[in-house]
Amino acid sequence: MDFLKDAALPQSLEHFHLIVLIAAINSLVFVPFLTFLLGSSVLSYFFDRKGRKENNPSYNKLSRTIIDVVLYNKSVLAFLGIIPGLSLVFVYAQMLQSTVSISVGLAGFGFLSLVAALVLLYTYKYTFRVQGLLDVVEDNKANGDVDDYRRTNTSVHIRTGKWGLFFLFVAVFLYASAFSVTTNPSSWTSIGSIFDVLISFDVWLKFLIILAFSFGITSVCVLYFFFAYQGRKAEMDEQLKELVHKIARRFIVISMLVLPALVLLNVFTLSIDVLSGTIYLLAGLTLLFLFLSAHFLYGYFKLRDLKAVGYGFFMFLCAAASLIINDHIMIGNATKEHSAVLALKYDKNTEELKTKLGIAMAVMTGEDIFNAKCSACHLFDQKKVGPPYNETIPKYNGDKAKIMAFVLNPSKINPAYPPMPNQGLKPAEADSIVSYLLSKVGK
Ligand code: HEC
Numbered sequence: 001m002d003f004l005k006d007a008a009l010p011q012s013l014e015h016f017h018l019i020v021l022i023a024a025i026n027s028l029v030f031v032p033f034l035t036f037l038l039g040s041s042v043l044s045y046f047f048d049r050k051g052r053k054e055n056n057p058s059y060n061k062l063s064r065t066i067i068d069v070v071l072y073n074k075s076v077l078a079f080l081g082i083i084p085g086l087s088l089v090f091v092y093a094q095m096l097q098s099t100v101s102i103s104v105g106l107a108g109f110g111f112l113s114l115v116a117a118l119v120l121l122y123t124y125k126y127t128f129r130v131q132g133l134l135d136v137v138e139d140n141k142a143n144g145d146v147d148d149y150r151r152t153n154t155s156v157h158i159r160t161g162k163w164g165l166f167f168l169f170v171a172v173f174l175y176a177s178a179f180s181v182t183t184n185p186s187s188w189t190s191i192g193s194i195f196d197v198l199i200s201f202d203v204w205l206k207f208l209i210i211l212a213f214s215f216g217i218t219s220v221c222v223l224y225f226f227f228a229y230q231g232r233k234a235e236m237d238e239q240l241k242e243l244v245h246k247i248a249r250r251f252i253v254i255s256m257l258v259l260p261a262l263v264l265l266n267v268f269t270l271s272i273d274v275l276s277g278t279i280y281l282l283a284g285l286t287l288l289f290l291f292l293s294a295h296f297l298y299g300y301f302k303l304r305d306l307k308a309v310g311y312g313f314f315m316f317l318c319a320a321a322s323l324i325i326n327d328h329i330m331i332g333n334a335t336k337e338h339s340a341v342l343a344l345k346y347d348k349n350t351e352e353l354k355t356k357l358g359i360a361m362a363v364m365t366g367e368d369i370f371n372a373k374c375s376a377c378h379l380f381d382q383k384k385v386g387p388p389y390n391e392t393i394p395k396y397n398g399d400k401a402k403i404m405a406f407v408l409n410p411s412k413i414n415p416a417y418p419p420m421p422n423q424g425l426k427p428a429e430a431d432s433i434v435s436y437l438l439s440k441v442g443k
Contacts, residue, residue, distance in 0.1 A: 004089065004090065004093035004104055004108070005093045005096060005097045005098070005099075005104050006097075007093070008093050008094045008097035009097075009346075009349075010097070010098075010342040010343070010345035010346040010349065011094070011342060011343070011346055012343050012346050012347075012427075013339060013340070013343045013408060013409075013427065016095070016335070016339040016342065016343065017332070017339075019091055019094050019095055020095070020328055020331055020332045020335070021328075022087070022091055023088065023091045023092075023095070023328055023331065024324065024325060024328035026084040026087050026088050026091065027084070027088070027324045027327070027328065028320075028321060028324055028325075029079075029080055029084045030080070030081070030084035030085055030088065031210075031213075031320070031324055032217055032317070032320050033080035033081055033084075034081065034085075034114075034171075034172060034175070035172075035210060035213050035214035035217050035218070036070055036214070036217050036218055036221050037070050037071075037081070037121075037168065038168055038169070038172055038210075038211075038214045038218075039214040039215060039217065039218025039219075039251075040066045040067065040069065040070040040218050040221070040222070041067065041070070041121055041161075041164065041165055041168055042165065043063075043066050043218065043222075043247070044063045044064070044066040044067040044124075044161075045063070045161045045162070045165055046063075047059045047060070047062050047063035047066075048060060048063040048064075048157075048158075048161060051063060058237070058239065058240050058243075061236075061240070062236075062240055062243065062244065063128075064125075064128045064132075065226070065236075066222065067121070067124065067125045067128065068125065068128075069221075069222075069225050069226075070221075071118075071121060071122060071125050074122075077118055077122070081114065081118060082114075082115065082118070085110075085111050085114050085175075086111055088107055088111075088175070088178075089104065089107045089108050089110075089111050092104045092107050092178060092182060095182070095331075095335055095338075096182065096188070096335075096338075097342070098341075098342070098345075099188050099338060100188060100189055100192070101181055101182070101187070101188035101189075101191075102181065102191060102192060102193070102197075103178040103179075103181045103182045103188075104178070106174050106175075106177050106178035106181065106197070107174065107175060107178035109174050110170075110171045110172075110173075110174030110175040110178060111171075113167045113168075113170040113171035113174060114167075114168070114171040114175075116163075116167040117164050117165075117166075117167035117168035117170075117171055118164075119164075120160045120161075120163050120164030120167060121160070121161070121164035121165075121168070123156065123160040123164075124157060124160040124161040124164050127153050127154075127156050127157035127160065128157065130153050131150070131153055131154070131157065134146060134149060134150045134153065172207070172210060172214075173207055176203065176206045176207040176210050177197045177200070177203040177206070177207070179206060179327070180200070180202045180203045180205075180206040181197075181203070182331055182334065182335075183270075183274060183327065183330045183331055183334050184202060184270075184271055184274065184334060185271075185273065185274075185334050185335075185337070185338070186271060187200070187202065191203075201269075202269070205262065205265065205266055205269070206266070208258075208262055209259070209262045209263065209266060212254070212255050212258040212259040212262055213255070213259060213320070213323075215251045215252075215254050215255040215258075216251070216252060216255030216256065216259060216290075216293075216316060217316060217320065218251060219247070219248040219249075219251035219252045219255070220248075220252070220293070220297070220312060220313050220316045221313070222244065222247075222248055223244075223245075223248050223297075223300070223309050223312075223313070224309055224310065224313040226244060227306055227309060228306045228307075228309040228310050228313070245301070249301055252294070252297055256290060256293075256294045259290060260286075260287050260290055263283055263286055263287065263323065264283065264287075267279060267280065267283045270330065273333065273334065273336075274330050274333045274334050275333070276329070276333055276411075278326075278329055279326055279329055279330060279333075282322050282323075282325060282326035282329065283326060285322040286319050286322045286323045286326065289315050289316070289318040289319035289322060290315075290316070290319045292311075292315040293312045293313075293315035293316040293318075293319060294312075295312075296308045296309075296311040296312035296315060297309070297312040299312075300312060336405045336409065337401045337402060337405045339405075340401060340404045340405040340408055340409075340427060340430070341401055343408070343427035344404070344427040344428060344430075344431055346427070347426055347427045347428040348428065351428065364429060364432065365432060365436070366432040366433045366434075366435055366436025366437070366439075367436055369425070369429055369432060369433040369436070370433060370436060370437075373423050373425070373433075374423070374433065377420075380440060380441070385417075385418070386417060386420055387414060387417060389437055389440070389441055390441055393437055393438065393441040394441065398438060400431075400434055400435070400438065403434045403437070403438075404427070404430045404431060404434050407423070407425060407430045407433065407434060408422075408425060408427060408430050409422065410422055
């Protein structure tokens, strides 16, 4: 999949931010769908098997209703699964171009597994229908062919269910690992093969979060779509309704106990370059929404008022949104330095193009920029509005990309000073001024 990274062109800083935003919007659609699909496919497969073994048609009916809800029709699959899943691969390729990170490959194979899973699960759903049809025919005692047909249908049904589930798990794991590798710049180099992925703590943590999340969203969605959505009363007898309630309650309890702990663990094990105040804030918000969701759902189980399901569902989606947005703030932080490097390349490319076309502009030297844009607040040996360069520059040990990243997008550092306003430099200008500072401070 590296050819995708090679095909990508460097972009300006503004475009980089746009790409992270696109990744976030994609995930806001994709992650809830993928996790709901995972949870409901597991449930459907489980009850299909149980129904067959115990010869209990109401289990099979439940299994069929669940898969019908999540695989509603092909457009839903395309818009919630295929399109955002594929876009994410391209977005990663664009973000991680000219790094050795294997995220793009992981997401690419994740996408292929997802397509395989969707095709298989769709067949699984379809063979359910054929089975229903054959049941009617058999009641009429037509002829022996029906039995043959039924046997083939059942075996295709069981096999597609099993393999669909397998590929779905693979897809979820690969997307989770692509995501985890992207959020940690040190994994770009340290994780070089699928073996490294399999022994990475961060990857498994992300995967567990997704599993716990999928428990929660599946039960919330099942309750919502079975009972509350458009005031719908699912055609189920009381016994089956009780069963749905029992499973949903169990899933919710597991998810609500495990998910907050994992979310906190994730924040506390983040690498220090990626952390920021916003991340703590959004993690707190996620926990709050989860708590509210649990609260409403508990109310529903106590009072059986359907309105509470709607609120619980909505609060769970808010928790999902803050979790996903937080993940993308982490990606934004993780790629800060790399985006400055890419933006510099982009600037150089445009300069070259301009020179070729004969419309090149004079580029200011580092010293010019210092006099024009920095000297109002900075001296080398003395504090002015900002700290003296002789104190701050050596901290970076000559890491030019890091200083550039700061100058292009200053963050709050020293409480003794006010925050530095963004000077609106172009990456090429940041490059010259930082070279200038390094040459002066080095002396
Ligand atoms: C309006 C005043 C102002 C201008 C103009 C300004 N800075 Fe700053 N700069 C500050 C302040 C205030 C801080 C301290 C920020 C902090 O510690 O949170 C700072 C901090 C810094 C730091 C140290 C960061 C660190 O890691 O501690 C560098 C490097 C820097 N500025 C570079 C520049 C460059 C290069 C320019 C010109 C392009 C510039 N500044 C223009 C006010 C300014």
